[in-house]
Every structure is written in structure tokens, then in C-alpha cells.
Amino acid sequence: MKKIRLFFTAVMVLLTAGLANAQTAKVTGTVYDADNGEKIPFASVRVKDTMTGASVGADGTYSISVPTHGNPVLVFSFVGYKTAEVAVDGRSVVDCALEADATALDDVVVVAYGSARKEAVTGSVSSVKGETLASAPVTSVDKALSGKLAGVQITAASGQPGAASQIRIRGTSSINASNTPLWVVDGIPVISSGTSEMTNTSNGIATINPNDIESITVLKDAAAAAVYGSRAANGVILVTTKSGKQGRAQFDARAKYGVSWLQSDSGFRMMNASELLSYQRDAAINAGHNPDDPTSTYYRPMSLLTGELTNWMNHFTRPGILQEYEISARGGNSKGTYYSSVSYHKNDGVFYGIDYSKLQARVNADYKLLKNLETGVRVNVAYTDQNDVPMQSLYYANASWAGLTLLPWIPKYDENGNHNVNIPSNSYSNPRATAMYDDQWSKSYKFNGTMFLRWEPVKHLVIETRNSAEAAFTQDRRYWNPLSDGSGSDATLQATKSQYTNLTTSNTINYSNVFGGYHSLRVLAGQEANAYKYEYSYVYAPGVNPDIPYQNTAPQSNVESEVGFSNETLMSFFGIADYNYDNRYFVQATIREDGSSLFGSKNKWGLFWSASASWNLSNEKWMDSTDSWLDLLKVRASYGLNGNNGINPYKAYGVYSSTQYNNGVGMVPSQPSNDYLSWEKNSTWNVGLDFGFFGNRLRGNFDVYDRVTKDMLLDVNVPQTTGFSTNFKNAGSMKNSGVEFQLDADIISTPDFLWTAGFNLAHNKTEILDLAVEPDANGEERIANGSFVYHVVGKSMYTYWVSDYYGVNPANGEALWVTEDGSLSNNYNDARKYYAGSPEPKLLGGFNTSLNWKGLSLSAFFEFKAGCHVLILNEHSYLNSDGAQMTMNQMASSLNYWKKPGDVGVNPKPIAGNSTSSSTALSDRWLERGDYLRIKDVTLSYSLPQVALDKLHIKGLRFYVSGLNLYCFNDVNFWDPEMGVTGAGAGIYPLTKSFVGGVELSF
């Protein structure tokens, strides 16, 4: 890090020194529109190849200092106009006429295999600009997208630095195949899953620097995505990174620093020592024990409070520290342009032993080889180093769990001042010792390189080839040191090395032209091939020498090792045809034929397609009268078929695996072959409306869709007379349907003051239609997903199935259960089970607003989910245990328990050693509304005005402070309502709050 700072300082010093020596003269002039001669206010002018620049005033005039030597050239630019260059030629007045840039005037969005004017898009797409993403200091692009786009649900399953998100576009479409969208970066599909084998979480997308992103487009419906064929069913996220710009190099340097902490906004907390002691003493007395009797099982004397007391969660946490430094440069000339960046990011988690650092660099370069031949590269390299400690389960060494459970009167340190590991109630573990002595890390090197060549042999015809190599090498290690384990276990090592390569070639030929002034036509044909190879090796070495903790020192007869391979290939042919008449009527058709190694020999190839149309009413002649206030009114409709190929390789093969018997090794059939194994198919229709009013100051869209998954892959029961019990088959079906709404407004827009606001809202409903199972004893067609989440025909994707807890018996404080016949029972075993709700939100969305006054900007972004449940049953069953867990701390909410006849709405009477199952996990006692409204970020920033910049001879300087996840309005009795897509994550690293401050300098 030191080196980067040094470099940065050196650059600054050199630049200032160079500028101080220049001799200058003053030039003035006017900038006007070449078409109508009107003056253009607020354009910018700069002296070519220097850092000198000025802004054009509201009257269209400017004044700038130019060097006296040589013949300086002035560069004039403004949004919506082509950049113009004019030589000064010794004049003191230089006027300039700017020509309107037709392509820039329309808002252009990146779409599949190209870009399109927003007006011309027939499918459902949402896009967000890079600057919007980068305005809040998030650490990865997936987190930046959260709540910004209608129908795109980003769920955090962990608050750990470097954690992956669960992304669902328009709901969930599959039980056994993938539910994550396809990520396409600069035209090439990339691997979005993380590479680590040992750490709690890992995010493949985090190697993309959010500041490198020019724009993101999410393709949501079949029309937009179908040309990605067998990978399009869950939507496609197109990421375009920044490319170079003609002109002198512009540097952007960024630095940020932040702190994070753990906090619950719902009032959740654990008991303190005196609360817990009083609770436990009551529980002991209720169980017929005397807590002051040293021979009692539940001996809990008041003297426990006189010793050292520990708030374990505080002991396990620290302020998290985030730091990030970055410098990028972009520039170029008429032949070539470049963009490059290098960034360093380090995030120390709030729990000891958890940190994440990343060093990343990018080079994007484009060069015109000939007038009609252009080439370019997009290269990103990243090194990530992730250290963590075990989380994601209720494990003793998990600080986020042990911090809740450890009793306050257990000593932190032993007599030697070391972390106390002699804690029988925590299986002789202490997460601080784990963090200090054990290893759990992943180091990964990742390379993405794409090269393209674009040739326009004749006008209107573009032939392009895009070739890419993606590779990652990852090394993981997990080491259990005897020092972190008071029970004297062996030193044990597990280590993996894994690597993958993903090679893609994508070749297209594109013809576009306008005939007779009204008929616009574009036809694209393409071919793609992709080969993905993955392999890993694993070694397990119990009993290594703690002084040399590598597998060589373990008794070799105990060392186990294994390797794994996973290879797949994809071959595709595709085409797109667009036609529009007079920018009023648009039609598009796409088709893609995919062949995949994943599927059965009889079904290797699949055909995917879409058809769509839109009508731009606002361009109709008879709508001319509305031109003053209506800019866009467009209706869209589309239908198409997408595939989902997200399954593990080799599922189609009938295979034998080894079996042991009679001290020999034989082979037995282990998987039936399925020559017909094929894609899951999603057919989607979508109807939408796009609108823009008052000079597009109020704009938005509305979509209604319905997507049906057919041939859903399921382990279907087959007659065992075939030799197998189940066969992985295309058998089920389900449906997602919903509506989406997005509205953005520039409420006040004056040169000095800009107030914008945006709002998006989506509703999605899932319904399982067919699971290819016979009704069970209760007549239910369902498949269990764990012990309490079910997939049930006729219900939504995830449905909780738990016992019906009634409440407490006001007479005696016992837990009561509702039985099958509706009566009440104090016996848990009599409780009826029922479908108690779903973790899927009925509504999700976000809103943002930003106020800009001169250089000062205040923006806020909110995200919400509603109509969902969470079931944090693992934690609650232990931490609200009604006395069953006398060696664990309890939640403060447990203090509200039955004390006297007549008490209602309280927890059952605690009884030490409670065996009534009143706190059993599988119960709706723990079901909570998961609705929340989160203040995702609030950012206050200040950009220096042009006058000051001119004085400093820099292009821009911005300071900001942000509060991230500042507050979350919710009623969930835990850290945070976001608990993963099943709403029941156990032992996860909670989401944290943070403050980040930063500075951005352009020169």
C-alpha cells in the first residue's frame, strides 16, 4: 500500500512542477449550435494535450488561458454534440459551432450483442449507469445493484467482507438447476461463482471494480435475453467497462476509508450477566432445584456476579476497517484510446480473524488498425486474499454464534493470559483463539482477457470476432491448531488447490441500414463456442506436527487425498433481426441453437427464440399536439423461450462407481444414464409500457410478465426394478408472474440546483405446478428442502412447514400447541404441522433521491422488502430455550416470561433442563415478519467549483462521506432481517453498519 501512496504523491508533484513554468495568453469566444446558431451554455472547453480547461458560461461565452508557444488547439465538447477541435492560430477570439451528435442524443443502452437506442428496445431491460453504481462506496458490483432495478432481488446471505449475494431476477425458477443470472462482461459470459473451497463465502464477481463500469443492463424477459439461449432463463446481466476517450490523459485517483460495526436496529440483544443469573435462578427454582445449593445440578449463586464478567460479543468483535485506493487513466487519440486502472482494497471484518483484500488492475485499449478495421483488448487481473473463521452454522468456533451463547461469567483468559479454551460448554473452543491460531483462508488469482477485431468491409456491414480467456487459480487452507482446542485434538490440515479455465470465442456478422428513409433493418448472425475446465485437488492430513503444519509431517497412513474434475462445453449459433418503420413500429426476432456437453446424447442441441414488437405512439403524427409535454409513450410485447443449463456436468451419464465387499473392490452402477436429459425451459411473455414527460424529466416504465418453467429437473422416483430409485429427469414445472414499475424524475432542474428522485417496485409470485411426485400420506405433493422448507405443488417456491405454537397457558405458564382437531395441548408431539408462510417477498423495491446545489450533493437510497417471513429457528430454539439450555446465554426477549396466573402473550415459564420441547426449532413460534425498510446509503459530497479547479489546475476534486446500511426499520428479533433466500440462515456473519469517507481527484 505504501508504494501506491508514494507513486500517487510523485505523480502529483511532477504535474504541479510542469504547470508552474508555462507562459500563457487569454482567449475568449462563443459556442453555438451549428444547426440553428443558438448559443450553447455550459459547454466545456480545454486546451488540447494540457490540463487547462474552462467552462462555458450560461451566455455561451468562455475565457481560457492558452500557452503562447506552438499553436494550441482548443477542444470544445458538450453532451449531445460532437466534440470539435479548433486551432487558435494566434487569435484572441475563437468561436466554435458544435454539431449535434445523433447517436448521443438518444439514450443508448447496451443490449445483447450490441447497443440500442432506448426508444428502440422491444424487450424488458433495466439499466444503470456506472456513475450511479460508483456513487456509493460499495465493495462489489452485485451489492451496488441492490434495490436499484425493478425486479432484481439482491439478497445478502452474509455480511462478511467479500461475501457473495444471492441474485434473483424476477423470482426463482428452478429447484435443482441454477437460479442465478448469466453475467456477461464486455460481450463475454463469465463465471460469477466464487472460487474458494474452504472459506464461508466467496464472490466471483467481486474481481470487477465497480469504478471500472460504464454501464450495467439487466435483460429480464425472453425477448431481451433469449439470444443467450440455454443460459438465459434467469436473466442476463450485461456489464460494460469503461473504454478510453480521445484526448489528453485524464487521471482519476480515489481513496476511501471506512469503519464498520455490528448493530441491531430491532432492539435485539442478549441478556447481561445479572439478567441471565436471575433468569437461570428462576428456572432452577421452577425445576425444583435450589440455585444456592452447591450440590445442585443448577447451582447458580449470586456470587457469580462478583467475578469478572464478559460481554462475549463485544469481546469477539472490533471496529471493521475498510480502505480502498485506486487510480485510473483514460485518454487516446484518433487512432487509439485506452482506459486503465489499478485498485487496492482491504476490509478487516468486525470479527477477529476475518479480512478480505484485493488487488486488481484493468487495461482496456482500442486501436484503429485501418480506416475500417479496429481492434481492442479488455484485460482484468485480480488477486484476492480472504481470511476467515468458521461461520454459516451454529458451530462452537463461530464467533457470531459463540458470542451469543457463552455465559458472561466464563473467564476470557486463562491464568497465563492466553485466550481461555477450557470452556466445556463451548466444546473447548474460543473463537478468539480460533482466530489467532487456526487457518482458514483462500488466495485466488484471476485473469479475464478479451480481444476483439471489428472489420467493416463495406458500409453497413460489420464483422466482429471476440475471443476470451478467463482463468483462476485458487489455493485454500484450513488448519486446526491444538492451541485453539482445549480438548487436545490433533493438529489437522486440509488444503485444496483448484483452477479453472473458461475459453470463449464469439463471432458475429452484422448488417444494418435504413432504406427509403423509413425502413430500418438490422440483421445479426453469430456463432459462439465455450469450453470450461475445472479441476481441484484436496488433501486431508490429521496429526500433522504443529511446528511444521504441512501434510508431510502427518502419519502418511492417515493422509487422504482426492482430485476432482468438472468440464463442460457449449457450442452456439444465433441470429437477431430488427426492423422498424419510421421509429414508430418496431419488431425483433431472435433465435439461438445451443449444443451442450451437459445433456444427454439425444438432447444435446436445443433451440431458443423470441419475438417482440413495440409501438412508439409518441412518434405518430396524430400525437404531434402532445409534443410539448410528452416525449415518449411506447407499448411493448414479447414472448420467447429460454433455457436453464445450470446443472453439474455428467448427470446424463450412466456410471459405475467402486464398491467394497469381501475385502475386494468391485464396481456397481451408481447413476442411471439419461440420454434425454435436457434443459429446463422457461417461456416468458411480457407486456410493458415506457413513458417520458416534460422533456423526459419524468420517465418510467411498467411491465407485466409471466414466466413458466417446464421440464424442471427433478430426482424423479422410478421403479426400483430398473435398478435405481430415482432418475434425474426433466419432469416438473413452476411459474413466476409479476409486475414491475420504475419511475424517475428530475423534480427541480436548474443550472445551480438539481433535485432528482427515483422509485422502483416489483411484485413477483412463484407457484409450483408439478413436481412429478405421488401424493404423500397427507395427500400433499411436495419435496422437502431441508427439515422445514418445502416445495409444495400449488404453493410458492419455498414454504415453511412447522408445528403450530399457540402461546402460553395463562394458568400455569406451559407452552400450548394447536392440535390437528383444533384443540390445545401441552404436548409438543400432539401439535399439528401446517404451512406457515414463505420467505419470498411479495413486494420489493427501492427509492432514491438526490439534491445537488452547485458542488454540494446529498443523496440517499432506500431499499425495502415486504410480505415475507423469516424463520430464524436455529438460533431462537437455543437462545429462547425456556430453560432447556442452561449453559448458554439467552436473548433479552426471554425475560418476558410467565410469572403469575393470568399472564398472556409471554414466553413459557422457564424450567431448568426443560424437556417439554417448548422451544423446539420446527415451530412457528419463531416465525416473524421479514419486512424491512433499509437506509442503504446516505452520501454527502462536495465537488470543487470550476473556478477553484482552474486555480488548482485540476479537473475535479470531490470529497464525500457515506453512511452505509445506516438503519434498518424492522421487527425481527435478531441482528438483521436479511437471512438469505430461505430466510433461515444459521450462524451467519450479520450485516454491519459503516461510515466511509473518501476523496476523488481528477486531473
Add this chain to the structure above:
Amino acid sequence: MKKYIVITFVALATFCGCQDFLVEDPILSQSNELTLSSYEGLNQATAGAYSPLAAYNWYGADFVLRYELNTMNGKKYIGSDFDSGRCNDLYNMIYNASNTSGLWSYAYYVISAVNNVMDNLEGKETPDVTVQDLNNLKAECLFLRALAHFDLVRTYAQPYCFTADASHPGVPVVLKTDSQAVPARNTVAEVYAQVIADLTEAESIIGPGYVRSGVADSKAVASVEAIQALLSRVYLYSQQWQNAADYATKVIDSGKFEMWTVEDLTDAACYAEDAPAGGEVIFEIYGSKSNSYDPYREGLSPMCGPNGYGDAGASADLMDLYAEDDVRGTLFQEKDGVYWTAKYVGKGQATPDLTNTIVLRLSEMYLNRAEAMANGASVPGCNVLTDLQTVYLNRVYDPANAAKIGNTVEDVWAERQKELAWEAHYWFDLGRTKRSMSRTDFVGADAAKSLPWGDNKWAMPIPLRELQVNPNLVQNAGY
């Protein structure tokens, strides 16, 4: 331009190669094609087909526990220290389609595995692989297929004699692996006919001294005598008395087995052998910790003894059958208030201990022959009494007691119960001889205290999941 031409060629080459391009074989598991394409693969696939026999649901435990706890031989000491809650439904005969023998999936898995091998043996001769080598594999496969079908039909169908021509429903006979097949139940007669056909063919093609190499226990693989011994039993069950006697004679006359003596049976020593060299064992299941289908704590040894769950005890009814000087009485001893069989006492190799499960042994051959002769079969130089004495004289301390034996079919039945108790015979012996089951030392549900012959419970229900996916299957009466 040049670059573009190069790329065009690369792209074209990719198109042309795309059929191969789209094939990615699994590297770590072996495809069906590869396994079944060579003698080595077929040999391994044959060896592997024995593996599921050791599963809990077959000879690993359930096949013995179920059919002993069903009868007066077995007792679950409900409420004792050895009541872990296991085996309740077996003891109380609580069966329904969701709670029945799990043999179905394991037996058909073996049938499918051996059918795969047999379908691919043709033409696999090489200079190093003789026709006899291939025939030996086929004989092993036929033996396993016959054993699997036989155990299935014994489990899920009424005994052969339930109808005069055995035309009542048996189990599906599966001779070819077909992932789309939804077979109906064949009649019991058809199943027996197929079992006999498989065993007869196996007998005719197996090499005379052939034993699979590379195994720890050569009694746990097919041999010509194992095939003949099983044939003897199948004929006995289907009341083909002369054939039953003749095949028993073949095994007895092979000279490869010798009767255990009082000495061998003392402390159940012969039942605790790891890989018996001589003695009575003709075919058994080999217990080992390394077995892929090791039932572990629910294996016969921990289930039938005080060092494990111990849910499967022997009854006083059985104990009462053994005379004072009968060494077999010592195979059932009381400890901590429970009688346990010592036949699965274990091999002293592991905790919980391991045991072999004997399927076929020499005493049964004498008893088969004696019963066949009592029903009219004839074997030169043999009669019912001498065969019974061969067994009995090796079981009593005082040979003078041999005089106590009679020569009626009832005498054979009685001797058979005493000799083969807790080896999964008695239940089937009752059923095939039209006797009812009754017991007096019984602490279970009243309904399970006795069972008249012909009751629906003599056939286990077909598993529900199977009925749900195979519309051609018809459930047994009464379930």
C-alpha cells in the same frame, strides 16, 4: 485482413469438430460402456454385485431379524434395558405399504447389476480370456439373480403351496435392465421356474473348482456347490421332492464340507470364524468394516447381543426345545435377563463386532434330503433316519441319545427348527409346510401372538413408493 482469415479458419475448424467438442466424459467414475466393455470391467462389475447382499435390509440384519422375530424363535424384550425401540414393528408384525421389508430395492439393484454384466459377456473372449472365464462370470451372475429373485418371492409373496399351481402373485422377474420398464408381478410358479432355470444353467457352465480370486472369504462367492445347495432348497420349497433330495446329495457327496461337531459348536466357535476353510458353510455373507454396505451398529452382531442395541432376543419357547445334552442349547444363553443367540456373536474384529451371515450350510442339505425322503423321494443308501442322525449325533454329548429320534416328517421339521433357528429358516419353513405360527413367551401386541397359515401377513406388502411409480404392480391382499 490476414488476421481475419486466420480467425475464419479457426472458427471453421471449430464448427467441424463440434460433435467431439460437445462430448465431455466423466473422468472419475466409469461409464457404463467402459465398465461393460472388457473382461476386467465385467469381472469387477460381477464382484461388485455381491456387495449389496451385506446391506442392513438383506443379510446384513433385516432378513434374519424380521423372520426370527416373527416367530416363536424370537422375542423382543420390550421395556428391558435392551429395548432401544428398534424392531418393534417386526416383533408385532405391524406391516403396511410404507412399513415393509426394504429388500425390494437391494435385490432388484443386484438383479440389474448382474443383468448388465450378462448382457455384455458375448464376444469378450481374447487370447487371455477363455470362454470358461466368461462362463464363470455368467454363473456367478445367474446365482446372484436366482438368490435375489428367490429372496424376493419368499418375502413379498405367499408360499409356493398357497395355491395348488402356485399361480398366485409373486414378484416381477427382471431379466434385462430397462430404465423404462414397469413390470407386473409374475406368478410364484413363474418366479420359481426362472430361479430354477438360472441355477440349472449356472450349474452347467461354472468351472468345477471355480472360486472367484482376490476375496477374503471364498465361501462368500458362488461355487458349484453353492448353486446346487440353493437349488436343493428351491426344489424343497416348491415341493419337487426328488430334485430337492438329489441336489442335496450332490452337495453332500462333493466331500467339500464336513459336519460341525459338538466341539465346533462349543462357545459357537464355528459361527465366529472369519473365513471358514472347512466345516459346514457352503455360502455366506462376509462381514467386514470395509464393506460399502456395512450395517454398522445395526448389524446382526450388535442387534443380537448385549454389547450393542440388543433388541433381538431369543424366546424361552425356543430354549425349551433343546434337551439337556443338546449342544445347540448353549447357542442361546441368558444374560441380563435376556436370551440371545450366539450365532452372531461376532468375529472379535471390531466394535461393534462383525459377523458373517450363513446362507447355506451342510446340515440344511441333510435336513432337506430327509424331508424330501419323508415326502416320497428316494436316494439309494439313504433314509430319513440316517440323515437326521447325521445331524443329531453331531449335536449331542451322548450318542446313545440318537435313539430318541423318529423318522416322520414332523421329526424332520422339529430337528430343522432346532438346527437352523436364527438362520432365517423357520418362518419360511412354517409357511411352505402349511403350519401356523404361535408362541407363548410373547410380550408384544396380542394380534401378533399367533398367525394362522394362509393369513395375509405371510406375504410382506409391496413398498408404497413402488406401487406409486409402477401402475402394473398389484398390492398383496390385506394391505
